[in-house]
Amino acid sequence: MTKKSVLFVASEGLPFIKTGGLADVIGSLPKELVHQGLDVRVVLPLYKKIAINNHADFDYVSSFDVRAGDIQSMANVYSQVVDGVTFYFIEHRDFFERDELYGYDDDAMRFGFFQHATCRLLEALHFFPDVIHSHDWHAAAIPFLCRTFYSYREEFRRIKHVFTIHNLAFQGIFHKQALWSALGMNYSYYLDGIARFHDDCISFMKLGILYADKVTTVSETYAREILTEEFGENMQHVLELRRHDLVGIVNGIDYDSWDSQTDKLLVANYGLANLSDKKKNKLALQAQFGLPQDENVILVGIVSRLTWQKGFYLLTEVLGHLLQAQVQFVILGNGETDIENAFHHFKHAYPEKFAFYRGYNEPLAHQIYAASDLFLMPSMFEPCGISQLISMHYGTLPLVRETGGLVDTVTPYHIETKEGTGFSFGGKNAYDMKQVYDFALETYYTRPADWETMVKEAMTRDFSWQASAQKYIWLYEEITA
Ligand code: ADP
Ligand code: GLC
Numbered sequence: 111m112t113k114k115s116v117l118f119v120a121s122e123g124l125p126f127i128k129t130g131g132l133a134d135v136i137g138s139l140p141k142e143l144v145h146q147g148l149d150v151r152v153v154l155p156l157y158k159k160i161a162i163n164n165h166a167d168f169d170y171v172s173s174f175d176v177r178a179g180d181i182q183s184m185a186n187v188y189s190q191v192v193d194g195v196t197f198y199f200i201e202h203r204d205f206f207e208r209d210e211l212y213g214y215d216d217d218a219m220r221f222g223f224f225q226h227a228t229c230r231l232l233e234a235l236h237f238f239p240d241v242i243h244s245h246d247w248h249a250a251a252i253p254f255l256c257r258t259f260y261s262y263r264e265e266f267r268r269i270k271h272v273f274t275i276h277n278l279a280f281q282g283i284f285h286k287q288a289l290w291s292a293l294g295m296n297y298s299y300y301l302d303g304i305a306r307f308h309d310d311c312i313s314f315m316k317l318g319i320l321y322a323d324k325v326t327t328v329s330e331t332y333a334r335e336i337l338t339e340e341f342g343e344n345m346q347h348v349l350e351l352r353r354h355d356l357v358g359i360v361n362g363i364d365y366d367s368w369d370s371q372t373d374k375l376l377v378a379n380y381g382l383a384n385l386s387d388k389k390k391n392k393l394a395l396q397a398q399f400g401l402p403q404d405e406n407v408i409l410v411g412i413v414s415r416l417t418w419q420k421g422f423y424l425l426t427e428v429l430g431h432l433l434q435a436q437v438q439f440v441i442l443g444n445g446e447t448d449i450e451n452a453f454h455h456f457k458h459a460y461p462e463k464f465a466f467y468r469g470y471n472e473p474l475a476h477q478i479y480a481a482s483d484l485f486l487m488p489s490m491f492e493p494c495g496i497s498q499l500i501s502m503h504y505g506t507l508p509l510v511r512e513t514g515g516l517v518d519t520v521t522p523y524h525i526e527t528k529e530g531t532g533f534s535f536g537g538k539n540a541y542d543m544k545q546v547y548d549f550a551l552e553t554y555y556t557r558p559a560d561w562e563t564m565v566k567e568a569m570t571r572d573f574s575w576q577a578s579a580q581k582y583i584w585l586y587e588e589i590t591a
Contacts, residue, residue, distance in 0.1 A: 114586055115149040115239040116140075119228050121221070121248035122211060123152055124364075125192060126160045126199075129211055129470075130415060131361070131496040132246060132276050135328070138364035139582070142575035144194040146583060151239070153228045155220075156188065156199035158207040164190065171198065172234040178226045178259065178294025181219065185227040187234075200227045218284040221248045221314070222292030228252065229260050238265040241586045243272045247282030250318030251293055254305075257321055259294060270589040272582075273322035275315070277493050278336050278343045279419065282314030283307055308344070319348055323589040326357045326582075328494035329515030333358030341491055359582060360518055361494040362575035363503060368479075370504050370569075375476035380505075382569055385562070388480065388505055395481035399465035401438050408554045409438050411482030411506065413475045413497055416445030416453075421488030421511055426452040427540040433460050435551055440465045440482065442474050479504045483561075484550055488535075488543050492516050498532070502568035507561070508532040509550055511543070519573070523553060528560050531568040 122128055124137025140150040154160070168188035176185050186201040200206075205220040214220065229252070232238055244252045253271035260266040284292070286300045289312050299305040300312060304320060307313035319325050327333045333356055335341035337349055349356060370388075371381040378390035389405040396403045414420045425432075426449060433439070433456065441453055441464075453466040467474060479485070485501035485508045494515030498508040502520070510516040512534045523530030533553075535546040554561050 330358035
């Protein structure tokens with residue numbers, strides 16, 4: 111039997127480029143699928159940061175013309191194999207050799223080009239996978255393009271499609287002109303409503319939702335939530351049409367990169383057998399940030415994009431109160447100016463208790479996950495969340511809001527049964543969060559045995575990709591049967 115072949119198409123992926131959890135998924139799920147017997151390849155744009163760090167190691171693959179709408183350009187493609195997964199990189203200097211990944215006026219053209227170039231690459235390679243698995247809006251038009259623009263070739267018509275929503279808040283909404291200019295598609299797809307979204311606009315993501323054989327998202331709870339007005343981002347009615355093909359599959363984490371016993375970025379490695387060594391990381395982090403070195407004070411960590419989604423307006427509202435306790439905070443992240451400013455303020459007001467590193471920093475992220483006791487993630491919505499998985503795997507108990515993947519992955523502490531892997535609250539009120547925070551601190555200081563039981567439980571839970579990769583394989587089998 112030949113191996114089932116799957117082509118992942120996404121805008122970011124480790125070990126090459128990352129701004130968020132999407133990159134974690136693209137860097138780890140294909141690897142596990144290969145391990146479970148599939149042929150998996152990944153297509154990414156060749157961003158400037160990738161080119162600077164890796165270009166010398168790449169193999170040249172092919173060059174070809176991409177012609178669609180206003181796009182008339184050449185694409186060069188390079189590749190590299192990592193852990194059995196072939197990564198292809200689409201080069202277009204004007205579009206991708208920029209400092210940032212997203213947020214440009216011509217994003218529709220950039221990712222229109224990326225998706226057409228991906229289809230052209232398949233022709234150039236004579237590689238027509240059984241399944242194309244597209245991720246988020248940057249790759250969402252591919253099922254549509256294969257079934258319209260490229261349908262003149264039977265090989266394209268035969269390909270099955272899975273489209274995964276990692277975050278419904280980012281949909282690739284553009285002026286309707288982009289239908290022609292960026293995708294090369296006829297205006298009739300706007301007029302008949304297929305591509306239309308809001309007045310005068312189209313949504314790339316809507317095309318993925320309508321044209322894929324299966325639509326997935328990254329937790330079961332989020333799969334239910336996005337059918338509601340509250341979480342649906344105006345797409346709930348479209349999703350409702352695909353309700354029977356909408357599946358929630360929870361993310362895992364890369365156990366090779368995240369292993370507290372071998373992680374080279376930690377000051378001290380530790381595991382269940384030598385849990386007390388975890389504290390050495392705390393002492394080192396306190397020293398690094400000029401906080402008083404005290405292994406007994408509870409250390410609260412945050413590693414995050416600093417945005418509304420992540421619930422930081424709840425935090426800034428009560429942070430002054432939270433800091434009255436015997437506590438230390440270490441925060442790593444960047445994002446919305448108001449949140450950054452608030453954190454700068456608290457850093458100056460409470461230098462003995464509050465540390466803030468503005469930016470993106472992979473080694474520091476590892477150190478915070480390992481050094482902290484409590485990991486704060488009060489997200490307003492959370493499709494899955496990778497950070498709480500890493501923190502539990504590192505024996506750092508998460509305090510989360512009960513939404514999306516946070517519900518599916520964190521078991522709240524129960525004082526009677528002593529079970530749990532973290533703490534959670536339901537409301538959208540900062541004082542609900544404060545109440546659970548007080549409860550968590552009380553547990554840490556007055557019921558240390560319960561705390562340790564939870565830490566051990568969290569570290570024992572399976573957050574690997576094994577089970578979820580199997581679910582994707584069943585899905586691929588179902589649609590290609
Ligand atoms: P999202 O993708 O919505 O940002 P996730 O929890 O799924 O949230 O994934 C975030 C990922 O990005 C995690 O691996 C987290 O450790 C990492 N991360 C977020 N902010 C930073 C940062 N400032 N520095 C280093 N890593 C970060
Ligand atoms: C998105 C979501 C996050 C999820 C990640 C990977 O960035 O915000 O919840 O974990 O994608 O699927």
